[in-house]
Amino acid sequence: MPVLRADEIGQVRMDYESMQAAGTLLGSGGVIVMDDSTCMVKAAWNIARFFAHESCGQCTPCREGCHWMEKIFWRIENGQGRNGDLDLVLNISGNITGNTICPFGDAAAWPAAAFIKKYREEFEAHVAQQRCVLS
Amino acid sequence: MSRSRGACFRERIEMDPVKLTIDGQEVATVKGKTVIQAAADAGIAIPHYCYHPKLAIAGNCRMCLVEIEKMPRLQIACNTPAIEGMVVKSQSPKVLEARRAVMEFLLINHPLDCPICDQAGECRLQDYYMEHDLKTSRFEERKEHDRKREIFGPYVVFDGERCIKCTRCVRFLQEVTQTEELSVVNRGDHSTIALFPDRILDNPLSVNVVDICPVGALTDRDFRFKVRAWYLKDTPSICPGCSTGCNITIGSYQNRIARFKPRINEEVNSHWICDEGRYCFHPLTEVERLTTPLIRQEGGLVPTDWETALQAALSGLGVAAPVAGVLSGRNTNEEAFLFARLMRKIFSGASVEVFYQERELTEVEKILKSPDRAPNFRGAREMGVSSDGGFASLLQQLVEGKFHGAYIVGEDLLPLPNGKKIRSALEKLSFLVVQDTHLTSTARLAHVVLPATNFAEKEGTYTNRKGRVQKLNAALVPPAGTLQDWEIFARLQGEAGEKISYLTPEQIFQAISHEIPRYRGLSYLRIGDPGVQLSDET
Numbered sequence: 001m002p003v004l005r006a007d008e009i010g011q012v013r014m015d016y017e018s019m020q021a022a023g024t025l026l027g028s029g030g031v032i033v034m035d036d037s038t039c040m041v042k043a044a045w046n047i048a049r050f051f052a053h054e055s056c057g058q059c060t061p062c063r064e065g066c067h068w069m070e071k072i073f074w075r076i077e078n079g080q081g082r083n084g085d086l087d088l089v090l091n092i093s094g095n096i097t098g099n100t101i102c103p104f105g106d107a108a109a110w111p112a113a114a115f116i117k118k119y120r121e122e123f124e125a126h127v128a129q130q131r132c133v134l135s
Numbered sequence: 136m137s138r139s140r141g142a143c144f145r146e147r148i149e150m151d152p153v154k155l156t157i158d159g160q161e162v163a164t165v166k167g168k169t170v171i172q173a174a175a176d177a178g179i180a181i182p183h184y185c186y187h188p189k190l191a192i193a194g195n196c197r198m199c200l201v202e203i204e205k206m207p208r209l210q211i212a213c214n215t216p217a218i219e220g221m222v223v224k225s226q227s228p229k230v231l232e233a234r235r236a237v238m239e240f241l242l243i244n245h246p247l248d249c250p251i252c253d254q255a256g257e258c259r260l261q262d263y264y265m266e267h268d269l270k271t272s273r274f275e276e277r278k279e280h281d282r283k284r285e286i287f288g289p290y291v292v293f294d295g296e297r298c299i300k301c302t303r304c305v306r307f308l309q310e311v312t313q314t315e316e317l318s319v320v321n322r323g324d325h326s327t328i329a330l331f332p333d334r335i336l337d338n339p340l341s342v343n344v345v346d347i348c349p350v351g352a353l354t355d356r357d358f359r360f361k362v363r364a365w366y367l368k369d370t371p372s373i374c375p376g377c378s379t380g381c382n383i384t385i386g387s388y389q390n391r392i393a394r395f396k397p398r399i400n401e402e403v404n405s406h407w408i409c410d411e412g413r414y415c416f417h418p419l420t421e422v423e424r425l426t427t428p429l430i431r432q433e434g435g436l437v438p439t440d441w442e443t444a445l446q447a448a449l450s451g452l453g454v455a456a457p458v459a460g461v462l463s464g465r466n467t468n469e470e471a472f473l474f475a476r477l478m479r480k481i482f483s484g485a486s487v488e489v490f491y492q493e494r495e496l497t498e499v500e501k502i503l504k505s506p507d508r509a510p511n512f513r514g515a516r517e518m519g520v521s522s523d524g525g526f527a528s529l530l531q532q533l534v535e536g537k538f539h540g541a542y543i544v545g546e547d548l549l550p551l552p553n554g555k556k557i558r559s560a561l562e563k564l565s566f567l568v569v570q571d572t573h574l575t576s577t578a579r580l581a582h583v584v585l586p587a588t589n590f591a592e593k594e595g596t597y598t599n600r601k602g603r604v605q606k607l608n609a610a611l612v613p614p615a616g617t618l619q620d621w622e623i624f625a626r627l628q629g630e631a632g633e634k635i636s637y638l639t640p641e642q643i644f645q646a647i648s649h650e651i652p653r654y655r656g657l658s659y660l661r662i663g664d665p666g667v668q669l670s671d672e673t
Contacts, residue, residue, distance in 0.1 A: 057300065057319075057326030058195045064240040067324045071276040088273055095236035098208040099197055 001025045001107070002114030003043075024114070027107075039134040040122045044115035045073035051108035061096040062105035068092055069112045081127035086116050155221040164217050171199055171212035174225065181225050182234060182263050184349045185301035186213040189406055190310055193302050196241075198263070200233045201225045209233055234267040243274040244324065246283075246296040254351030256364040260299070281327050287317075288336030290356050290410060291345060295327045298352035304328060304344040311407070312499050314338040328352070339500045343407045346397060355394065357414060362388045370610035371398055371664050373597050375419060375465045375590040376412035378505040378512055380599030382666075383408060385416075385591060385610040392416045392591055392610065400665060403603060409503045416591065419465075422573035425586035426616030429574075436574075436584060441618070445630050448542075448583045451566035452482055455540025459533055460487035462520050463545025464509020466620055467595025467607060469643040471511070472651075473624035473635075474544065475519030481631045486538070489515035490546045491526040505600050514598030517651060533560050540566040544620060545587065547575035570623060587620045588613040595621070595640045596662065598669070605666035606659060 002024040004012065012022045019026045034043060048070040057063045069092055072085050093109040100106065116123055125133040151166040157174050164173035171181050172188075184196035192214045200209040204222040209229060224230060241260065249255050281295025305317050305328065316336045320329045330336065336344070345355045367386035374381040374395065381404035386394045395416060397408035428444030429436040439447075452458050460478040462471055471489070478485040493506045515521075522529060530548075532538065534556045541564055548557050561567055561580045569581035578584045592613040598604050613619070618626070621643060625635050637643050641659050648657045653669050661667055 052323055055323040057321070057323045060195070060197050060237050060240045060299070063300065063324050063326060064243055067279070068240075068243055068274065068276065075276075082275075095233075095240070099200060099233055099236070101194060101197075 001027045002110050003118055005118050008118075025110075037134075039077070039132055040115055040119040041073065041077045041126050041132065042134075044112060044123075045070065045077050047111050047115075048073050048108070051104070055104065055108070059099075059101045059105070061099045062101075062108060065092050065096045065105070066108045069108070073112075076123060076126045077132055079126075079131040081123075081130065083127065085127060086120065086123055089113070089116055153217050153219050155217050155219065155223060157223045158225055162217075166216075168217050169213055170201065170203075170210075170215045170217050170221070170223055173217040174212065174223070179225065181212045182259075182267060183213060184259055184299060185303060187303055187306075187347060190303060190306040190347075193306065196237070196299065196301050198234065198237050200230060200237070202227045202230050231267070234263075235270060238264055238268040239270070239272065239274075241299050242272060243276075244279045244296070245299075246278065246294075248294070248297060248351065252294075252297065252351035253354045253359060253364075254297075254348075258351060259349035279324050286356075287330060287353070288341050290342045290414075291336050292354055292356050292359070293328065294352050294354070297350050298328055299350055300326050300328070301349060302328075303347045303349070304353055307344055307347055308336075308338075311343070312338050312340050312502065314499060316341075317344075339409050339411065339497065339504070340407060340502060342410050342413055343397070346406070358394045362393050367393055368610065370608050372591070372607045372610065373510065373599075373605045374408060374412040374415065375510045375597075376409070376415040376504075376508065378464070378507050378510050378600035379404065379412075379503055380510060380597055380603060380605050380666075381408045381412055381503065382605065382664075383412075387591070387610045390611050392420055398664070402665070402668065403599065403605075404503060407503060409500065411504070420589050420591055420611075424572055424614050424617065425574060425578075425584065426614050428586060429578075429581075429584035431582045436579070436581070441626070442630075444583050444585060445623075445627055448568045448585070449481070449627060449630055451582055452540045452542060452568060455564065455566040456482060456484055457538050458482040458485040458540040458542065459529060459538040460485055460520070461526075461529070461541065461543045461546060461548070462487065462489045462515055464490050464507070464512045464515065465590050466515065466545055467511060467593055467640065468514040468518055468598060468604070468647060469595045469640040470593075470620045470624065471515035471518035471520045472643060472647050473621050473628070473637075477624045477628050478542070479519070480633060481628065482540075486522045486529055486532070487520045488522050488526040488529040489520045492551070507600075510599070511597040513600055513602065514596065514604070517598060517653060518647070530557070533557065536560060536563060538564065540564055540568075542568045542570070543577055543581075544570045545572075547571070547577045549576040570620065572617075585623055586617040587623060588617055593619065593640075596644060596659075602669040602671075603666050604654070604657060604662055604669060606662045606664070 012018050016026050052067040052070040055062050055066045093113040096105045096109040153164050153166050162173050162177040174181050181199050183199040185193040194211050194214045199212040201212045202224040203210050283294050285293045287293045308314050308316050316334045345353045366388050370385045372385050374383045382398035382400040384396045384398050395413045399406050427438040430439040462474050478487045489512045491509050491512045496506050567581045568583045569578040570585040570587050572589050591611045592609050594609045595607050596604050648654050
């Protein structure tokens, strides 16, 4: 599910409509809270790795796209990010969304795109400095 | 063929008409058809990998995504029923972008095997890339790897890296042969196709998975690396393996057969061919060909010219009554027609029959095969090559020494179960003429040997077990020195003083359509590629 920034949480209530209005989804109701000691690139990679690992593999976009996104996040976190990686992930995410057999593909695509959109400066710093800027 | 399971249930149960619009074109179809089927019937091709008209819908490749008005996301055309008033767009920007995206996803882990992959030239990845993509890959990571050149069975080899997990092979083995040798194992982009433990892919229809694999993941071991598909000359013909008469395309190069591929005919073999039929061209064409007639002199067979050979055959058999005539089940109706008339006119009291042996078939074999190796036994009999008691009786009479002469065409009788008795009977004949493509063990006993042609060099017709008349076309040019079987029969009749003036097999078929009541009104034009089913009334 798309991540919410600290300055976005505000008065968002933990119900379906409020979460949807805030641009994310309630999902199963599980909540992960991260503070600024967490690298957003590493978090994005961690989540992408989960989805790549759990993808059933039946349909083309999710089977191939999820692991592709994980590989790109891994490189960015490990100082091998390239110009164009961020827009590439956004594009891959868009190519998966809506084109899969089940919502797993969407569930994998949304956070990948949301992390980049909400924390773009952190991702760009990783690429520009060719290292994880938090460590 | 017996009904295959799976997608057969998708056949129209109702005939309610449905009208929809595809790409601005009004398409008329019936209730029960999916968008991809309605489009195909209207001549609109929607690209796809996992969909196959004879298999259950999988819907996993996502290549057939189309835009449908009033539906929020793109929908797969293969599993969306055609509804009255539906408006479908298969060329909108969203659809074209989705296709490009699916192509990119399929290609990111695909190996750069084209230069060494047999599928090149007939590969859906290649074809759809040229038609729907043409963008440079943006994948600059390490590709996932998988097992390469894994032997699945005696005729099928698997390449896991080329596989796009469409599951056509899995579904074919579940639904058509019901032998279930393969399944998908692992998960995510480590998904792959694998044999179940302790199984090999060796059912009698196994190589059909190679035909249906859209890429080079499953390939034919027999055809491997032989010739590039685009060099092949493709000739539509009929399989000479048995009397089912599966429709085939003969792929030949430099006057040799490289492979058979099945040709779609829903009335006969659907999309399939059995392994034995697929490869039967090997024993039938890869022999050392006879290129001159042979005549027996001082105990040995020596080359001679046609005139000498034909006259010797006529005079030899002429004083060897009663004469037996055995025609091969692989001879055409045209040849059988001439053979029957030749034997009856020239050798009165001759008994003629077409070679016919039955055998047991397994359940999987019964999906396609007939229990014989005589593709035209029915046609030959209908042309007049038949006697009371059938072939078994004629063979029995031969063994009992009832005949003094014999004219055996296109079959080697010695490998039969009672071969020893047949051999001594043949040796006791006062005259034996054998006509074949190569010097068989039967031919070695002959007084005259006549070099003829094989099925791939013939134009003519076969009538299959169920009474369907189908056309063979010549894919190969016969070797110099041989004559077509029909030409030999015509010349023999000419040498005997009854000149007949056919110039082509088509002219013989015209005579058949006049003289044989069941074949009235038929012509090569009417038979075409699909063939014609004879009706049951005489």
